[in-house]
Amino acid sequence: MQEQKYSRLRWKIVATTLAFSLIPLLSLGLFIYFQFSTTYTDKIASNLRTILENKKRAIDQLIEEKIAQIRIVAQTHSFEQLSDQGYLRQVFAVVQANSKLFVDIGIIAEDGRHVAYVGPYKLTEVNYRDEPWFHEVMLRGLYVSDVFMGFRQFPHFIIAVKRQEGEQGWILRVSVDQDVFNNLVQSVQVGRQGDAYLVNSQNILQTASRFDGPPLTPSRLSAHTYFTGVRVETTGDGDEGRLMGLTWLDNAKWMLVIVENPIEEMSPLISSQRNVVLITLLGMLIIITGTCLTAEATVRKIAEVDREAALLDASLMHSSKMAALGKLAAGVAHEVNNPLTLIRESAGWIKDLLADEDPAKIENFEEIAKAVERIDQNVERAKGVTHRMLGFGRRMEPTQENVNINLLVEETLKFLENEAHHRNIAFIREFMPHPPLLSTDPSQLQQVFLNILDNAIDAIDHDGTVTIHTGLTESGREFAVIVHDTGVGIPKDKLEKIFDPFYTTKKVGEGTGLGLSIVYGIIEKLGGRIEADSEVGKGSTFTVFLPLG
């Protein structure tokens, strides 16, 4: 019952303390964990954005540069000049000397006729009048095509510019090797899972993708309509999670895509997060350990205080009971004493009167004298009883006297001699001759010896000995009274509980469980201590140590 109460209390303390310390710790831990994550993700995203913007600018610039080259050629030469196949070849040679990326060059007249061509295809005299790109160039003055596989099995794209020469407009058209972009784009394929490529509006790869294949294969990317600026998206999660940056180019209808694996990028973050988790776990461990230890210590302290309070209660209960009993005894003794005095005086008077009489004249003189003598004797006996009762009553009040312990023990043994005799139990006295007088409370101490001796007799039940040894301890600073019985003994596990209030090994109704706790309380109050030792089947030894002086 008690154990259960303390166990419940312990859990209550543990739960409350843990709640108040773990909740803030966990909140802080989680906050830091997610704050790290958010900050780091934002950082990676902004990084990606910067790379994307830079790349886009570079690619746009490259395209712009190519367009500018073509425009210079168109604007520095007339249709007449460039329609001449030979002249065109010379011009193309100059262009190619600057950049090997140009694959072919052609001049297209206003009506769509291919008037001159230098390159690997036989495209002269082909009419482009019905081609959509032709109309776009004629309308907008510039056209950049998607990528296609060229004659040399290399991906190419077309740049076409229009020049208006008076009434007449004509088109200069070149094919450019797509390889120019591959290096530029692929340089940002970072990590083991990063990727970078260009796609057109139909989601067809314009440069090689690391994972989706060579140019002109469809990408696995979902279709995106044109938008301005830079867009960063996350796809999938866990190891499959991808951070994807998208932006449309200004000078071609292509979208630049850069893919990163956040897990790879975030490895510093993950190690920080692991540290946060480890520190939090360590903190929790310390808190839990600390809480358990504190709770244990607190509960032990409370239990101790409870035990002391119970002991004090028991001792108070006992002393008030004994005080009441003492008062009653003293009252009775006093009331009986007055008639006793009168009986004695009356008997004395009879004796006095008889002394004057002549024994021969009174028939029963002898008998009367004997009866009076008997009255006197019994009054003396009754006087002894009332004196003892008064003495008992008086002893219930705390006093400080110089006490001969041997005499006190002897007096206590007198109380029990009758009982011991009936049960065939012998008292063996090993008293120290001429013991020092102890300044202590004799009645309280008598209660101590009475309880210990009473227990000894109960432990023996029948046939045995109780040895009472008195003497100084080895140090000479204490006086010891050792009571050894040949009783049943107390098991080791119960030995430490025998001084607890309400602990009893006796049958229900036979023992209050207060005897030894009262003994303990009294001895503590008198400044002494008590030790118990026992062996089951051989008997128990109680040693009372009392301070000298």
Place this chain on the structure above:
Amino acid sequence: MKVLLVDDEKEFLELLTMRLTKRNIEVRSASSGEEALAALSEGGFDVVVLDVRMPGMDGIETLSRMKALAPDVEVIMLTGHANTEVAERGMEMGSFDYLIKPVSINELLIKLQDACRKKRLMAKEL
């Protein structure tokens, strides 16, 4: 020897008076402190036997007044077992001795004789 017996128990007074008279002691009895002081003022007493526990003026007060009234008269206190402390206080205040009730007549006689002897010796010295 002239003795003044003071006790609130009339029967006790009666019996003790008879027994002491029979032993050739002149006895006068008083059943209260006031009565005792009145008797004492008449003079001629050697010893007072005074009960500690009395209603009204108790033994100790009677004793102190007696000592003021007739310092030469010796007082023997009578007490129950419970009141020995009071009797001891009486001795500090100048009583000759005390006896515990029920008292044996021989013991009382010896104490009376001792007290009387002391009183007479003191008187001689003066």
